[in-house]
Amino acid sequence: MLAQAGRLVAHVDMDAFYAAVERLDDPGLTGRPIIVGGGRRGVVSAASYEARRYGVRSAMPMFQARARCPQGAFLPVRMERYVQVSRQVMLVLAGFSPLLEQVSVDEAYLDLSGTERLWGDPAQTGRAIKQAVRGTIGLTCSVGLAPVRFLAKIASDRDKPDGLTVVSDLEAFLATVSLAEVPGVGAKARERLGAMGLNRLIEARALGAERLERTLGVLGRRLWELAWGRDDTPVTPEREVKSISNERTLERDTADRELLGAHLLGLSQKVARRLRRQGLSGRTVTLKLKHADHRLVTRSETLAGPTEAAEEVYAAAHRLLGAYSPPGPFRLIGVGISGLGDPAQGQAGLFTARQKGRQNALDRAEDAIVARFGDQALTRAGSLTTLDQKPFKRHNKDEAE
Template sequence: MDFPFPIRKIIHVDMDAFYASVEQHDNPALRGKAIAVGGGHRGVVSAASYEARKFGVRSAMPSKTAKEKCPHLIFVPPRFARYKEISRKIREIFHEYTDLVEPLSLDEAYLDVTENKKNIESANQIAREIRQKIFEQTGLTASAGISVNKFLAKVASDINKPNGQKTIHPDRIEDFLEELPVEKFYGVGKVTANKMFTLGIFKGSDLKKKSLDELVKLFGKSGAYYYNVVRGIHTSEVKPHRIQKSVAVERTFFEDLLDEQQIDEKLNSLSAELHQRLQKNNILGRSLTLKIKYKDFSLFTRSITKEKYFSSEEEYFKTSKELWKLRPFDKPVRLLGLSLSHLNTEEKKQVSVQLKIPFKEFESY
């Protein structure tokens, strides 16, 4: 296979059921049991243990649904400070090997190890070492995917979960992608997968038969992405300085809210929390968005963008009340959220290093 892009050695590391695994590690009484982090009486599941996943419990699932699927499910309150603490330890391990680390969240990241600090030829070996160190230092397991670009590494990391790794060797990319079910392609969601099924597209070989023009007509801008990735083409580099684009806070309420005074109190509280987070990181923003989820799970958002940055808790609160007045319904509210975007972080220039990669051979995968 000829590669119309630079050949890199990319690892995608993904912690296994991270939040739930942390809770099971810290509390031995929870080990081997079906647990859900978050949720409770009115919330949604933030993470589910593998024991819970066997019953169909998934993240973002309403607690009521999760409990129906798994009656013996144990709900555990989240401890984000603890998750961040462990995430920092894991990233320190990554940086022992390379500074080209692009975190996607607390529990996953891309690493470019084409040139690495330990001069290890095999990316596969590096992934094994990293996973072993994570286990030794945190007691948690991680899975990894290794290949020539971020897309392939991301797909690969999901194949041998949990506590495994998968290398998609450069000379096996074409065969691998042709046999891969389309719902396993990163970037193909459930709705898109179902549309592909109706078109007779079930695996990569079916997708590959479609021309670029056909895919663009069928899927818009995403069509070009599908055309490229099914051929193993994905040129995005690992970006160690990801720019934060928004900061958000939200709350799901134990009882539905309808009283205006209660809404005011919650908006005031959210404004204070948002301001505190922004101050801590010296972040300012120009766009404020109010998110409302009603009792029937219908969702409403409304934003306002200013020429100058928001700068105070009072401004967030006042503006959130103005946005609240624009709501389409007077129905009971189960969730409120505030988020700030168009941040000053987007204006900070990031220095990126373009690597010149003298890739000699494939065996080092």
């Protein structure tokens, strides 16, 4: 009942990526603790391994990091540069398999099934990947190889930095996996499972699929599969992105324009973050509304110039909402952006150059936080805190087409 043989998935994770890029660009930083962060929120976005030795951690307030590591190099987040290096890394990885899926600025999956004749056994393949990244880019990464995707991810984290972990004996490796390592198992689920006496993934087998599902719903069903090492999640190469959108099915149908506006802010932030993560900007903002009777309407506005700023996306979406006169109630709201291209440069849009500079710095700071802690970590003043902190009961759909 274990996972099918013959499949091989790699998870490649760059080591302390932002800090490593800073060192790459300024070799004078070699050996020094590097702390990247700051901005309006004033927290650490990334810390080099040297800095971690002093107890500096991501999300720590910068003043605290300075106190722990006064001799460190404190640098601002340069997201454009990280995206640029990230693209080079992905090009190198694409040389190993066309089935490459980038999941963040410094992480990707590769489906290497059937590449043995090219690259050798899994360990040889892993070493070849690491060598290629180091030789071409000058940075180290940690690689996990496994017959299934989620174990590749867990494996890449086992031996950081500059590590290589090959899961050859699936059953033996599964026995070592704690629930805390399993992607998608959050603190709440862990608490519930902990209360049932579960700490390790394979212990979920004893509970049975039905009980897991009753306790945790869809996650329970998935956990059951994972406990047996089964994960048929494919590695999906990115299609060309034509638009980026986020939508939210509301907990309750609403006609409250203020609440809808707050949702728009949260959604605009997500859309803008995804733009920046992919090094893109967009020109046409689309508002999507679904009436309580499931009637779907969209309204679009094309901006004077391309943008990747949440504020501009939000301003346009909010104008569209204001101009839409039917009172509702609505059951779903969404924001999308199309007309995608390279990052906006020199275009003032709604902002003067200076304001925009400040805005970019703010956006970059947010990107850094989200890159570390996920979308939930962040709320901007004006956005209802519950929007980002309370998971909605109905689905939240992310789509990039």
